[in-house]
Amino acid sequence: MNGSIRVGNLFGIPFYINVSWFIVLALMTLSYGGSLAAQFPQLGLGLPFLLGLIAALLLFASVLAHELGHSVVAIKQGINVKSISLFLFGGLASLDQEAKTPAGAFWIAIAGPLVSLFLFVGLTLMGSYLPLAAPLTALINLLAYVNLALAIFNLIPGLPLDGGNILKALIWKITGNQFKGIVFASRVGQGFGWLAILLGFLPLFAGGSINFWTILIGWFLLSNAGILAKDATLRNQLSQFTAEDALADNNSIVPQEISLRTFVNDYIIGKTATRQFLVTNEAGELVGQISGDDLKTIPTSQWPLIQVQTVMQPVEFSTTVDAKQPLLDVVTVLEQQQLNELPVVRNGVLVGLIEKASIRRLLEQRLQANPA
Numbered sequence: 001m002n003g004s005i006r007v008g009n010l011f012g013i014p015f016y017i018n019v020s021w022f023i024v025l026a027l028m029t030l031s032y033g034g035s036l037a038a039q040f041p042q043l044g045l046g047l048p049f050l051l052g053l054i055a056a057l058l059l060f061a062s063v064l065a066h067e068l069g070h071s072v073v074a075i076k077q078g079i080n081v082k083s084i085s086l087f088l089f090g091g092l093a094s095l096d097q098e099a100k101t102p103a104g105a106f107w108i109a110i111a112g113p114l115v116s117l118f119l120f121v122g123l124t125l126m127g128s129y130l131p132l133a134a135p136l137t138a139l140i141n142l143l144a145y146v147n148l149a150l151a152i153f154n155l156i157p158g159l160p161l162d163g164g165n166i167l168k169a170l171i172w173k174i175t176g177n178q179f180k181g182i183v184f185a186s187r188v189g190q191g192f193g194w195l196a197i198l199l200g201f202l203p204l205f206a207g208g209s210i211n212f213w214t215i216l217i218g219w220f221l222l223s224n225a226g227i228l229a230k231d232a233t234l235r236n237q238l239s240q241f242t243a244e245d246a247l248a249d250n251n252s253i254v255p256q257e258i259s260l261r262t263f264v265n266d267y268i269i270g271k272t273a274t275r276q277f278l279v280t281n282e283a284g285e286l287v288g289q290i291s292g293d294d295l296k297t298i299p300t301s302q303w304p305l306i307q308v309q310t311v312m313q314p315v316e317f318s319t320t321v322d323a324k325q326p327l328l329d330v331v332t333v334l335e336q337q338q339l340n341e342l343p344v345v346r347n348g349v350l351v352g353l354i355e356k357a358s359i360r361r362l363l364e365q366r367l368q369a370n371p372a
């Protein structure tokens with residue numbers, strides 16, 4: 001995340017703090033310290049703000065415990081936790097992949113709120129039964145309340161909140177389609193986002209001033225849920241295809257034994273984009289690649305006499321894709337390796353190239369065929 005500082009590891013998970021967090025820390029220290037100073041004048045001036053700072057730090061420890069709850073359950077399912085970050089709106093445990101089953105997703109999602117509820121109960125009992133000085137009891141009760149609020153807020157059933165992930169798991173279980181779950185829970189999340197924005201502006205009509213914080217949270221929900229919905233819609237479309245559905249036109253494969261003259265006549269002249277062509281042997285296996293540029297140093301008079309295999313370059317692709325491989329996996333490979341194209345192979349025989357552009361064309365055609 002932008003503006004985040006790595007502060008170390010927590011149980012082997014990289015731990016980041018966003019700069020916005022320090023602003024919140026300072027504001028909380030001042031506001032809680034100020035209220036303690038007013039409530040307990042006997043504490044003097046410095047002590048309330050020290051307690052305020054401790055309260056603010058414990059509050060973030062509560063957020064951290066919540067995120068660790070998600071993380072521990074994810075790790076138990078064999079999912080790697082990339083990082084835990086604290087930022088303006090709380091915390092985020094970033095997983096490197098989604099749960100494999102709806103039940104798995106459910107348990108990861110609910111683990112955080114369960115930790116918060118557990119802390120709420122524990123702190124409430126401490127506040128009620130431990131014989132502590134009044135300011136300390138006030139601090140413990142505040143923390144108990146914060147953990148309860150954390151659990152309830154996160155259980156709002158719209159993505160990107162935990163409750164949204166629980167809803168996603170439920171829809172996933174019912175429909176058998178993970179992406180439908182995400183899209184549905186994101187739409188609900190967008191709904192809550194709009195609701196929060198509306199509630200934030202509402203006091204304006206009663207002669208009051210807008211609630212900036214509520215609007216900010218609403219905007220946060222709205223934009224994040226929107227991104228999730230868009231991404232899941234795309235992945236849902238991709239999941240219905242295999243690699244061979246999105247092949248670029250077959251003219252990208254050139255037999256090694258044809259002459260350069262034939263290659264230029266049949267593959268380059270009159271064709272739009274100049275790009276790499278894949279060269280195959282008689283068995284149809286990928287043996288090299290060639291582009292129009294490779295011919296520049298060879299006199300035109302020589303073209304009918306030289307075969308493609310003499311001029312072709314070694315293949316740069318380290319990865320090939322099987323024709324039956326799900327398109328979603330292909331897109332993941334393209335993104336991870338930052339490639340624009342990949343050769344597609346069926347039973348060892350090259351069948352064509354898959355390109356980012358050809359995938360985009362496939363999806364556009366499909367959208368035109370049956371508009372959502």
Ligand SMILES: [Zn+2]
Binds near residue numbers: 066067070113154
């Ligand atoms: Zn959570």
